[in-house]
Amino acid sequence: MKFLYGNILCLLLLTFCTDLLAQEDTTHINKYNYLKSRVIEGDTLPHVYIGEVTISPPWKFKSKRQHKRYSRLVINVKKTLPYARLAKYRLTVIANTLDTLPNERAKKLYLKKAEKELFEEFEKPLRKLTFSQGRMLIKLIDRETGDTSYDLIKDLKGGFSAFMWQSVARIFGSNLKSEFDSEGDDAMIEHIVIMIDNGML
Structure with missing residues (x-):
């Protein structure tokens, strides 16, 4: 049963993370960092953009x-958040590629x-996810992409595929239509994600 559930998760991620995996983009890696500057009252000062911190x-x-x-949620979020963020990245890549x-x-x-x-x-690492981590992944994908796993599959593979995957997921106690509620049921998960992003967990 766990073997089959691992396959479901793997294929689910594959369905909407379809990027050719050629190579990671390394164009942003430079030997030197150059700062923009602003001239204020005759003085040239470095101008640095500081990202938002929650x-x-x-x-x-x-x-x-x-x-x-x-404590259990911390473990599950740390395990699945990278996959959810990878899904977001790959969705952007696939959308851009398909347009060309x-x-x-x-x-x-x-x-x-x-x-x-x-x-x-991804077959082997996703098969190692537990049932609770699989459900966590589905929720975090909605958090990161703004769309449920069901909607993502429907957009890329069609309504029939989405229906079939939803039917199989329900057999194992999951729901591809699960939405992330940062201010309600998933407030604790949201807190954990923020703490991870701030380097505190």
Whole structure:
């Protein structure tokens, strides 16, 4: 059963993370960092853009049980967040690539080749995910991409494929239509993601 569930997760990720995996873009890597400058009252000063940082206080636990749940969620989020963010990156790449292809046949060939390469790369690590980590991945994909796994499959593979994958996922207690609720049921997960991004977990 776990073997089959691992296949479902692997194929789910492959479905909407179809990038040719040629090579990572290294054009942003430079030997030197150059800063923009601004002239203020005759003085040339470095101008540095500082990214937004979200401040979040430590989580206040209401019980030992909640603290244990938080600890388990930390493990699951750390395991699955990189895959969710990879999905977001690959979705951008596939959308841009598909726009450059001349016809439907070329697009299908592109998707088929990319799917095969991705399956070879991600099959083993995704099979190691537990059931709870699989459900976490589905939620985090919605958080990172803004679309549920069901919608992503529907857009790329069609409604029938989305229906079939949803049916199989439901057998194993998952729901590809799961949405991420950062202010409700998933507030603790959101807190953990922020803490990870801030280097505090």
